[in-house]
Amino acid sequence: MGVRESDNKNIMETVLFELGGMPITLTQALAAGLALTVVLLIVSIAVQMRSARAREDALLEDAKRASEMERHLADLMRVQSEMTGRMQTMSEIFGTRTSDLARALTERIDASSHRVNQSMTETRTKTEETLTKLNERLAVIDRAQTNIAQLSGEIVSLQSILSNKQQRGAFGQGRMEAIIADGLASNAYSFQATLSNGSRPDALIHMPNDAPSLAIDAKFPLEGWQRINEAEGADATRQAMTTFRNDLGVHIKAISEKYLIAGETQDTAFMFVPSESIFADLHERFEDIVQRAARARVVIVSPSLLMLSIQVVQALLRDVRMREQAHIIQKEVSMLLADVGRLTERVQKLQTHFTQANADIDQILTSTGKISKRGERIEALEFEDKPRLTE
Numbered sequence: 001m002g003v004r005e006s007d008n009k010n011i012m013e014t015v016l017f018e019l020g021g022m023p024i025t026l027t028q029a030l031a032a033g034l035a036l037t038v039v040l041l042i043v044s045i046a047v048q049m050r051s052a053r054a055r056e057d058a059l060l061e062d063a064k065r066a067s068e069m070e071r072h073l074a075d076l077m078r079v080q081s082e083m084t085g086r087m088q089t090m091s092e093i094f095g096t097r098t099s100d101l102a103r104a105l106t107e108r109i110d111a112s113s114h115r116v117n118q119s120m121t122e123t124r125t126k127t128e129e130t131l132t133k134l135n136e137r138l139a140v141i142d143r144a145q146t147n148i149a150q151l152s153g154e155i156v157s158l159q160s161i162l163s164n165k166q167q168r169g170a171f172g173q174g175r176m177e178a179i180i181a182d183g184l185a186s187n188a189y190s191f192q193a194t195l196s197n198g199s200r201p202d203a204l205i206h207m208p209n210d211a212p213s214l215a216i217d218a219k220f221p222l223e224g225w226q227r228i229n230e231a232e233g234a235d236a237t238r239q240a241m242t243t244f245r246n247d248l249g250v251h252i253k254a255i256s257e258k259y260l261i262a263g264e265t266q267d268t269a270f271m272f273v274p275s276e277s278i279f280a281d282l283h284e285r286f287e288d289i290v291q292r293a294a295r296a297r298v299v300i301v302s303p304s305l306l307m308l309s310i311q312v313v314q315a316l317l318r319d320v321r322m323r324e325q326a327h328i329i330q331k332e333v334s335m336l337l338a339d340v341g342r343l344t345e346r347v348q349k350l351q352t353h354f355t356q357a358n359a360d361i362d363q364i365l366t367s368t369g370k371i372s373k374r375g376e377r378i379e380a381l382e383f384e385d386k387p388r389l390t391e
Contacts, residue, residue, distance in 0.1 A: 183310035215259035
């Protein structure tokens, strides 16, 4: 018995482990476990009490919310009853206003229908007028299309003319001749006249005072120009421009050599270009040719420049004619001055006659005044002696 107790005591004092250098026996471990168990029981009881208190608070909160919900429901019922009354009132008002609105809409629809009918009538009238005018314009357009068709035919004819070298030359010659013939008298120019060297310029403008004539050439190389416009690609265009530049240079040289004859023609000749666009393009893309022509004393002229030159020549011819008639004009002016002198003398004589007539009229008025006074005295029976009025 004593041995068993001693063994039990030894077991209880047996060291289980060390904690921080301090030996922990079985007794201490059991005591610590018992203390931990007690603590856990206390914590569990506290948690259960807190949970119970929380449930009580939740129940109280639910009761409070239920009370508030009841109060809110009562308020909602009251508001619902008020809304029901208001809805009934609004329904009555809405019914009344709906009737008024329907009546107003009916009236407005009737008025709108009347206006729409009136507007449709006016629109139909205007549409008929517009269609009538449109038909008239269509008739004008038809006539214009007819004119355009005729113009297209003329353009096709012009293209056929320009496609033939001889016809192109005749076209330029025709334009030049028309400009010259419209601006000058028939004795002031010659077409296809022969010079002393056998050359035949397209036109010769006869200058006044027996001055040398002005030669004009109309054989512009249009075929070279046409090749430039028909060329496709940069190389073909460059080659066509080179060919045209060479042809034009040869033509300018021929004009300078054939038509510039000292004492017979002017020291400058005209090369006529039958198109303003070609003339502008020459000055823009072939400035070297223009300068070469100027050095060769060949002036490149367009239709407008030729017309201006013709007007200048016309003014010169008019001035020469006026100078030729200067002595006749001077004689007429002298005779006019003599007539003016005679007219002055006659006016002076007439003025003298008018002066004498005025004096005679004054004397007549004096006599009539005396006669009037005598008649007044006779009428008043004034027979007493009075001095007589002298005449």
